[in-house]
Amino acid sequence: MEWAFAYLALGALVGLFSGMFGIGGGTILVPVLLILFKMQHFPAPNIMHLALGTSMATILFTSLASMYKHHQHGAVNWDVVRIMTPGILFGTALGALCAASVSPRGLGIFFALFVYCAAIQILFELRPQASRQLPGMTGMTLTGMFTGWISSLVSIGGGTVVVPFLIWCNVPIRNAIGTSAAIGFPVAIGGTTGYIITGLSSPLPSPNLGFVYLPSLLWIVLASVITAPLGAKAVHRMKIGLLRKLFAILMLILATHLLIKFI
DSSP: OTTHHHHHHHHHHHHHHHHHHSSTTHHHHHHHHHHHHHHTTOOGGGHHHHHHHHHHHHHHHHHHHHHHHHHHTTOOOHHHHHHHHHHHHHHHHHHHHHHHTSOHHHHHHHHHHHHHHHHHHHHTTOOOOOOSOOOOHHHHHHHHHHHHHHHHHHTOOSHHHHHHHHHHTTOOHHHHHHHHHHHHHHHHHHHHHHHHHHTTTSOOOSSEETTEEHHHHHHHHHHHHHHHHHHHHHHTTSOOHHHHHHHHHHHHHHHHHHHHHHO
């Protein structure tokens, strides 16, 4: 219980950003969970995998909350979600298996570099030009597989990949964010399942399900399911350009801290 307030505050922040930007919150959640887990003296060899698995499990709930709010505003392209889901499920399961075979140091460095790329994309508004239409079944499935794989490795909801892809394919920005939020749910199903299975034989702090630490999951979810719909609602009611830039700066700070820790 002594860590409950820290997890609640983290969950509130993650839920808000997840609803606003459709990114699942992992870029913030994983670095902060690493700090909190280290303060609780969790075993170092498994701490990165535990943070990734717990973060992925929270997306199950935050994606549902933000998806519902975006759906109310008619911002979810359900055809895209339906077509991409099989590839996403396969890719996320594969990503979790890959993560289990990589050292915590390797995962930490890869995660930090990914966050740098995502933050720079947000900070400088590097969006692809809408220059084509959505691809056919094969192209959408392959995109789903890549989205699932990278999302599972770095424990995000897929928005960093899906939103630019949909914008490139002439999908309006609000629909791209709403659809990305919905895609976060199959990403979380596949990724969480993978992290549970691959962590079953590891010595981890209890209570846990594989690489998912249940107490932190509980408190983070309780807060994030409340704030995720508020974030999704804010997308449709306010200009969030400045907030996006501040969020990107926070990502850069956390990624730098993580990189220093693992190099």
